[in-house]
Amino acid sequence: MGEFFTNVSRYPKYLITIVLGVFTAAISPLLKRSSNPVTAIALLGALLSGLMTLAFLLRAMVFPLSIA
Numbered sequence: 001m002g003e004f005f006t007n008v009s010r011y012p013k014y015l016i017t018i019v020l021g022v023f024t025a026a027i028s029p030l031l032k033r034s035s036n037p038v039t040a041i042a043l044l045g046a047l048l049s050g051l052m053t054l055a056f057l058l059r060a061m062v063f064p065l066s067i068a
Helices: 002-033 037-062
Strands: none
Touching: 002 037
């Protein structure tokens, strides 16, 4: 039974590794393009709008409108 819990305890490590790898693979090409000021401002705006969209979606899921 102890071997089972040892295997299960490894899964969060794999999840974190995969998420960080995907994040690194997605961000590194964008950082190379940020040397141009116009592109850097556009990337910053896209990042900000994405974070705001995520925040609004999560807020709408957590605090839905009451239908009465």
